[in-house]
Amino acid sequence: MTVTEEKVSERQAREVAEQARESQWRQPSFGKELFLGRLRLDLVHPHPNGSAEAAELGQAFLARLREFCESEVDAAEIERDAQIPDDVVRGLKELGAFGMKIKTEYGGLGLSQVYYNKALALVGSVHPSLGALLSAHQSIGVPQPISMFGTDEQKQTWLPRCTREISAFLLTEPDVGSDPARLHTTATPDGDDYVLNGVKLWTTNGVVADLLVVMAQVPKSEDHRGGITAFVVESDTEGIVVANRNAFMGLRGIENGVTRLTDVRVPAANRIGREGDGLRIALSTLNVGRLSLPATCTGSVKWCLKIAREWSLAREQWGRPIGEHEAVAGKVAFIAATAYGLEAMLELASELADAGRTDIRIEAALAKLYGSEMAWLVADELVQIRGGRGFETAESLAARGERGVPAEQVLRDLRINRIFEGSTEIMHLMIAREAVDAHLAVAGDIIDPQADARSKVRAAAKAGKFYARWLPTLVAGKGQLPTSFTEFGPLAGHLRYAERASRRLARSTFYAMSRWQGRLEHKQRFLGRIVDIGAELFAMTAVCVRAQRDRADGNAIELADAFCHQARVRAEQRFDQLWQNSDDSDQTLARGVLDGRYTWLEEGILDPSIEGPWIAHDGGAAKQDVHRVIR
Numbered sequence: 289m290t291v292t293e294e295k296v297s298e299r300q301a302r303e304v305a306e307q308a309r310e311s312q313w314r315q316p317s318f319g320k321e322l323f324l325g326r327l328r329l330d331l332v333h334p335h336p337n338g339s340a341e342a343a344e345l346g347q348a349f350l351a352r353l354r355e356f357c358e359s360e361v362d363a364a365e366i367e368r369d370a371q372i373p374d375d376v377v378r379g380l381k382e383l384g385a386f387g388m389k390i391k392t393e394y395g396g397l398g399l400s401q402v403y404y405n406k407a408l409a410l411v412g413s414v415h416p417s418l419g420a421l422l423s424a425h426q427s428i429g430v431p432q433p434i435s436m437f438g439t440d441e442q443k444q445t446w447l448p449r450c451t452r453e454i455s456a457f458l459l460t461e462p463d464v465g466s467d468p469a470r471l472h473t474t475a476t477p478d479g480d481d482y483v484l485n486g487v488k489l490w491t492t493n494g495v496v497a498d499l500l501v502v503m504a505q506v507p508k509s510e511d512h513r514g515g516i517t518a519f520v521v522e523s524d525t526e527g528i529v530v531a532n533r534n535a536f537m538g539l540r541g542i543e544n545g546v547t548r549l550t551d552v553r554v555p556a557a558n559r560i561g562r563e564g565d566g567l568r569i570a571l572s573t574l575n576v577g578r579l580s581l582p583a584t585c586t587g588s589v590k591w592c593l594k595i596a597r598e599w600s601l602a603r604e605q606w607g608r609p610i611g612e613h614e615a616v617a618g619k620v621a622f623i624a625a626t627a628y629g630l631e632a633m634l635e636l637a638s639e640l641a642d643a644g645r646t647d648i649r650i651e652a653a654l655a656k657l658y659g660s661e662m663a664w665l666v667a668d669e670l671v672q673i674r675g676g677r678g679f680e681t682a683e684s685l686a687a688r689g690e691r692g693v694p695a696e697q698v699l700r701d702l703r704i705n706r707i708f709e710g711s712t713e714i715m716h717l718m719i720a721r722e723a724v725d726a727h728l729a730v731a732g733d734i735i736d737p738q739a740d741a742r743s744k745v746r747a748a749a750k751a752g753k754f755y756a757r758w759l760p761t762l763v764a765g766k767g768q769l770p771t772s773f774t775e776f777g778p779l780a781g782h783l784r785y786a787e788r789a790s791r792r793l794a795r796s797t798f799y800a801m802s803r804w805q806g807r808l809e810h811k812q813r814f815l816g817r818i819v820d821i822g823a824e825l826f827a828m829t830a831v832c833v834r835a836q837r838d839r840a841d842g843n844a845i846e847l848a849d850a851f852c853h854q855a856r857v858r859a860e861q862r863f864d865q866l867w868q869n870s871d872d873s874d875q876t877l878a879r880g881v882l883d884g885r886y887t888w889l890e891e892g893i894l895d896p897s898i899e900g901p902w903i904a905h906d907g908g909a910a911k912q913d914v915h916r917v918i919r
């Protein structure tokens with residue numbers, strides 16, 4: 289049987305994901321407590337704020353970056369040529385933008401997470417491909433895993449280079465997307481080296497990268513623990529070919545490729561961590577690295593707000609500026625409130641990351657999930673407000689003498705955020721896994737179909753004790769007292785709602801656990817709604833805490849209040865859908881569709897797809913090497 293024919297069972301896939309998961313909670317977590325019915329405001333309020341020095345350093349860099357973007361970057365050129373000009377890349381290197389998060393002792397700028405994210409939001413608002421270039425290098429490329437898991441020697445070797453060179457992260461393969469258990473690239477030990485073979489797909493920065501992080505499977509043997517392992521690889525090593533530069537719906541400026549590795553020799557000194565630690569390293573890197581996507585989404589949403597405001601005033605139809613018609617006003621209000629909400633969520637999660645006192649993996653994951661979904665809705669509403677001009681390209685608008693507003697481009701550019709660095713469906717499952725972790729810990733063997741009777745009895749006794757203590761705490765709480773959270777003034781009612789809703793969320797999860805037991809993990813849409821409600825509650829909390837910090841500045845409270853009203857409506861809809869939905873009948877229908885029962889419905893059309901297999905396991909026909917170096 290060839291590797292491509294191998295079947296990876298659902299259980300194997302889950303086991304690999306489970307092994308990579310960080311199962312320990314060494315620090316308190318606002319997100320984890322929220323899903324257990326405890327709104328631990330003390331963990332996030334008063335709003336953490338970084339030091340004055342960090343702010344000074346960050347502000348000074350943002351000013352330089354802004355000036356550079358204003359004077360040197362032509363966003364229309366990036367879009368037209370589908371490439372970031374080499375001069376822009378060089379300019380960003382000179383500014384230090386490739387080493388924003390690298391410590392100063394290694395030649396980096398040593399920015400805080402807060403200012404790194406602000407910088408991504410700024411460059412991302414100019415052209416999202418710039419945000420992708422910098423974040424693929426710094427959030428998932430070589431600097432982050434080496435900073436977190438590298439030896440002193442590795443840090444000395446790689447980090448100074450990473451301040452001026454480009455790196456990429458190579459996990460995905462033609463057959464490996466959300467499911468890393470299928471990883472086929474191998475790293476075979478040979479003396480002091482490993483020899484890598486495989487094909488990597490969709491490598492952001494891969495076409496122009498100097499350094500790569502490659503995930504490969506080390507075969508288990510007597511002297512080798514084996515398993516998925518991370519390596520730093522020089523991109524000019526013999527045997528590496530970039531076989532294609534891929535083109536997408538959006539992010540037209542990214543240099544994303546197909547990278548083939550044939551007998552690529554990598555010294556063992558380039559291995560990050562131990563054999564078998566690769567996925568855990570990738571996931572831990574992403575715990576914080578994931579914040580870069582909501583950062584660029586926030587930048588885009590703030591730009592959407594600016595355009596929505598200016599256009600809704602300028603455009604008059606039916607006797608009034610369109611922003612005064614209620615249907616459009618609702619969209620403007622949604623965009624404004626969401627811009628405030630996303631920024632609040634991002635800022636809080638980033639400040640928590642800098643403070644380092646809490647575990648922020650759930651908050652960062654919620655920010656990624658929520659930021660990418662909400663930014664997409666915002667961009668769609670902006671296109672609608674712009675009417676026909678929303679559908680027209682900026683270049684075409686400019687060619688006929690109007691302002692070249694790239695609304696359709698922002699919609700295209702934002703779409704990928706719901707897919708990469710954890711698709712929405714996978715984020716739902718990942719966060720839900722953490723949300724039900726406490727239940728699994730106590731009830732694991734009761735619901736595990738593989739567990740024997742004795743284990744089940746033991747687990748039942750343990751669960752009994754846990755639930756006897758926990759369930760009564762879900763009955764009453766601060767949210768029922770009209771005097772609670774009064775220091776938040778007009779926002780107190782929203783925090784009381786969040787507290788009540790958090791307990792309701794935990795009760796709903798418990799009911800679901802009792803009802804479906806081990807089958808709960810297959811109730812993906814139910815779990816998705818639980819997570820979405822959690823995201824709304826985290827966003828509301830972040831908004832209230834931020835507005836309270838900024839109350840002296842004037843009208844932040846109004847925005848926070850508006851956001852909370854909208855978030856409550858969305859949360860209530862999700863609560864209703866937990867128990868009133870078409871999930872079961874949809875499941876039956878989908879089965880029928882997949883079984884081909886309704887193919888007659890597809891008659892009367894033509895399929896313009898270009899012929900080819902669904903998946904080219906070998907990465908497609910060999911072409912010339914399209915790798916290029918930007919010096």
Ligand SMILES: Cc1cc2nc3c(=O)[nH]c(=O)nc-3n(C[C@H](O)[C@H](O)[C@H](O)COP(=O)(O)OP(=O)(O)OC[C@H]3O[C@@H](n4cnc5c(N)ncnc54)[C@H](O)[C@@H]3O)c2cc1C
Pocket residue numbers: 424456457458459460464465466467489490491492493536539544704707708709710711712713714812
């Ligand atoms: C522009 C771009 C840039 C990228 N950059 C990089 C990069 O730099 N490095 C890198 O390694 N990768 C990169 N990727 C890959 C990206 O991370 C993957 O596309 C992503 O992980 C999803 O994998 P997939 O596309 O194979 O989808 P699949 O895993 O095939 O999923 C297809 C669909 O099924 C859903 N699905 C899958 N499994 C489940 C499940 N168990 N339950 C419910 N739903 C499920 C998914 O959510 C999705 O909707 C990039 C991709 C693109 C398009």
